[in-house]
Amino acid sequence: MASKAAAIDFSKILASGLGKETTAQLVAFRKRSDEARRLLNSLKSQPATVDFAHYKNVLKNQSVVSQAEKILNDFKPVTYDVSAQVKAIESFESAAVKQAQESATKLEAELKDLKETLSNIEGARPFDQLTTADVIAARPEIAKTVEEMVKKGKWTLPGYDEKFGRRVLHTGGLSAMLAVPHVAAPRRHVLRMSPIPRGPEVEPPQPTVCGLLPSMSTNSLFSGPFGGGTVPADDVDDKFPSMLNRDRRTSVSAESMMTTPSEIKETECHPKTKDQSERLYASLGDNVIFRQLESEQKEDVISAMREWPVKKGDIVIKQGDDGDYCYFIETGSLDVFIQPPGTPAHEALAAPSDQLGQKVLSYGPGALFGELALLYLQPRAASVVATSDCTLWALDRVTFRSILAHSDRKRRLMLDSFLRQVPLLQSLRDDERARVSDAIDVVEYNTGDVIIREGDIGTKFYMVVNGVAEVIKAGDEAHPVSMLQRGDYFGELALLHRAPRAATVVASKHSPLSKLRVAVLEEDAFTRLLGPLKDIMNRHAETHYGTTTSTMHSASSDSSQPPGSPKSKAH
Numbered sequence: 001m002a003s004k005a006a007a008i009d010f011s012k013i014l015a016s017g018l019g020k021e022t023t024a025q026l027v028a029f030r031k032r033s034d035e036a037r038r039l040l041n042s043l044k045s046q047p048a049t050v051d052f053a054h055y056k057n058v059l060k061n062q063s064v065v066s067q068a069e070k071i072l073n074d075f076k077p078v079t080y081d082v083s084a085q086v087k088a089i090e091s092f093e094s095a096a097v098k099q100a101q102e103s104a105t106k107l108e109a110e111l112k113d114l115k116e117t118l119s120n121i122e123g124a125r126p127f128d129q130l131t132t133a134d135v136i137a138a139r140p141e142i143a144k145t146v147e148e149m150v151k152k153g154k155w156t157l158p159g160y161d162e163k164f165g166r167r168v169l170h171t172g173g174l175s176a177m178l179a180v181p182h183v184a185a186p187r188r189h190v191l192r193m194s195p196i197p198r199g200p201e202v203e204p205p206q207p208t209v210c211g212l213l214p215s216m217s218t219n220s221l222f223s224g225p226f227g228g229g230t231v232p233a234d235d236v237d238d239k240f241p242s243m244l245n246r247d248r249r250t251s252v253s254a255e256s257m258m259t260t261p262s263e264i265k266e267t268e269c270h271p272k273t274k275d276q277s278e279r280l281y282a283s284l285g286d287n288v289i290f291r292q293l294e295s296e297q298k299e300d301v302i303s304a305m306r307e308w309p310v311k312k313g314d315i316v317i318k319q320g321d322d323g324d325y326c327y328f329i330e331t332g333s334l335d336v337f338i339q340p341p342g343t344p345a346h347e348a349l350a351a352p353s354d355q356l357g358q359k360v361l362s363y364g365p366g367a368l369f370g371e372l373a374l375l376y377l378q379p380r381a382a383s384v385v386a387t388s389d390c391t392l393w394a395l396d397r398v399t400f401r402s403i404l405a406h407s408d409r410k411r412r413l414m415l416d417s418f419l420r421q422v423p424l425l426q427s428l429r430d431d432e433r434a435r436v437s438d439a440i441d442v443v444e445y446n447t448g449d450v451i452i453r454e455g456d457i458g459t460k461f462y463m464v465v466n467g468v469a470e471v472i473k474a475g476d477e478a479h480p481v482s483m484l485q486r487g488d489y490f491g492e493l494a495l496l497h498r499a500p501r502a503a504t505v506v507a508s509k510h511s512p513l514s515k516l517r518v519a520v521l522e523e524d525a526f527t528r529l530l531g532p533l534k535d536i537m538n539r540h541a542e543t544h545y546g547t548t549t550s551t552m553h554s555a556s557s558d559s560s561q562p563p564g565s566p567k568s569k570a571h
Contacts, residue, residue, distance in 0.1 A: 008097070016104045026096055267304040267399050276330065277302055280393065283328055283368050289375065294411075295444065300403045305393035310386045317384040319356070320349030323373030325394050332390025334363045337383045345379050356383040374400040415440060415519065418465055422487045424536060432529070439525035445507040445516040454504040458494025461526040463487070467516035468508040483508065492537045495526050 010030055014023060052069045056062045136143045272280070280302045284290035290298065305328065310316060316327060319339055339348045339357035351357075360382070363369055369384060374397050415437040419425050425433060442465060445451055451462060454474050464487065470480040471490065481503060484490060494501050507516035521529070530537075 008093070013097070013100045016100055017107045018100055018103050022096070022099060029092070029096075267300070267403060268306070269303045270306045272302065272305075276393075279330075279366060280305065280328055283366055287368055287371060289371050294407070294442065297403065297407045300407065301395060301400065304399050304403060305395045308392045308394045310390040310392055312386055312388050313353075314386045315353060315356075315383060316386060316392070317370060317380050317382065318349060319351075319380050319383045320345035320347075321380050323370060323376075323378060323380050323397075325396050326371040326374050326400070327369055327384075327395075328393040329363055329365050329367045329369075330391040330393060331365055332386060332388045332392075333365075334369075334384050334386050334390065335359050336361050336363065336369075337385065338381075339383075348383075349379075353385075356385065362387070373397055411442070412437060415442075418463075418486075418519070422463055422489065424489060424530075424533060427533070436521070436525075436529050439521055439529060440519045443518055443520050445518070447507050447509050447511065447514065447516075449507045449516070451505045451507065451516075451518065452491055452494075452501050452503075454502065455500045456494075458491055458501050459523045460491055461489065461495055461521040461523075461530070462491045462505070463489040463519040463521075465517040465519050467513045468511035469505050469516055469518070470508045472504045472506065474504070477504075483510075492526070492530075495523055496534055496537060 010026065014026065018026070050069075050072065052065055055065045059065055281298060284293070284298050284301065290301065293301070307330075308327075310332070316334060317323070319337070337356035337358060338360050339351065343357075348357075363384070370380075372378070373380075374395065377397075416433065419428075419433050419437060425436065428436070445467075451469065452458065452460075454472075464484050466486060469484040469488075469490070471482040471484060472480055484505070490503075490505050491501070493499065
């Protein structure tokens with residue numbers, strides 16, 4: 001055992017990063033071992049026998065020496081079996097050494113991992129410089145999830161299938177679709193202009209956004225039948241149904257527009273009369289792409305549209321050409337022509353102005369065409385020719401996407417500032433508040449509009465962003481229960497207790513603003529993100545609605561009774 005103890009390098013073991021308890025046990029064991037070894041060595045240096053004759057000659061009290069001699073002679077050594085203790089000690093030594101080795105191995109692995117993490121942090125690029133390939137390399141499960149969503153048709157453009165037919169997924173898998181070349185630094189992009197004029201074609205207006213813009217990748221995602229121009233669904237079915245399977249270059253490219261604040265440039269503003277703005281606003285509201293934009297975004301789009309005069313006979317859009325612009329017709333008329341099915345894109349693009357194919361429909365004032373070019377980089381699927389002198393309003397893709405990026409950043413900043421002022425959300429962390437912000441839709445209501453109605457089944461939660469809302473109980477509409485202003489919320493009880501709405505909320509006529517803006521959370525997002533705040537909401541209900549949790553449960557039970565039951569009448 002002593003040889004084994006001597007073979008242990010305690011200095012190395014204690015420096016290997018063991019736990020405090022293990023280290024203390026080893027130190028105590030080492031101390032006891034050293035003390036025992038010292039006493040043993042001291043005992044070995046003593047004489048093996050006692051010379052009692054010597055002590056009798058030296059000491060006067062010889063009786064004491066004789067008594068000690070008698071005791072020694074009568075002493076019989078007793079042997080103790082300490083094998084169990086020795087075995088326990090050896091087992092402890094073995095376990096301690098093994099634990100020390102395991103701890104050393106774990107520490108080395110953790111240190112290696114920390115070094116790799118530090119290296120990743122030091123060499124990390126800003127998020128807005130990451131490519132899709134970088135994200136997929138770091139999180140491969142994202143690629144699988146996205147590919148399954150696309151295959152199952154969960155990623156769709158509202159109204160696209162009804163208007164243009166079914167999209168077809170490109171072969172090659174998600175890796176081929178999302179492959180993005182690495183770009184070391186932002187580059188200056190200039191809108192592609194045709195280098196060789198082709199007869200009386202109209203060159204698109206100059207870009208309204210300039211300066212450094214982020215790198216654009218051309219990643220083919222879906223095939224679309226009509227590259228940029230818009231055709232009513234009935235006309236598609238009646239006039240050229242075969243276009244849905246036409247053998248031509250129909251790849252749609254989605255562009256990356258991850259921008260930083262310094263990269264978003266102010267768009268050029270082009271003045272318009274009130275009547276012009278109203279016509280443009282109405283046209284945007286009827287279009288599937290612009291319909292979902294908020295009022296401020298639509299106003300920015302209208303402001304960015306530049307006037308573009310066109311002469312009779314000019315080709316505004318040429319089939320097979322890359323689409324960059326969307327057009328709104330202020331005055332004049334235009335015809336749409338389609339080449340025979342199967343015509344290669346390069347032949348359609350090279351066709352002379354008098355051989356553009358079959359006329360399929362005409363456009364007049366108020367029409368909007370070419371809008372898909374704002375979303376996808378794809379070749380035009382038809383030619384559009386002016387049949388009279390026209391005045392168009394044109395919007396390019398880069399300006400449109402910049403407007404969206406800029407408004408989205410403004411929206412995020414606005415919502416973050418707003419949510420920090422909502423008393424209910426004061427206890428949320430920044431990341432929790434950000435998730436709430438991402439799930440919110442901002443909706444506007446005119447004065448007098450009913451937002452929720454007492455007794456209805458609730459599926460949404462509301463927070464007042466701007467304006468004033470009135471809380472009204474049935475039978476006493478002239479005296480609002482409460483006035484809700486910025487930061488106040490409502491609609492939560494119906495979601496918390498699965499009960500009908502406890503009160504009616506309308507956009508107040510006494511608000512200094514013409515519109516009421518509210519932030520809306522759908523039921524699933526409300527439950528997931530704000531469920532833990534249930535107690536605070538219940539106390540809020542007693543103050544603002546004059547109701548309690550018990551009455552809400554009672555209302556829920558009443559609403560489930562047959563229409564003629566007593567409880568239903570009482571409710």
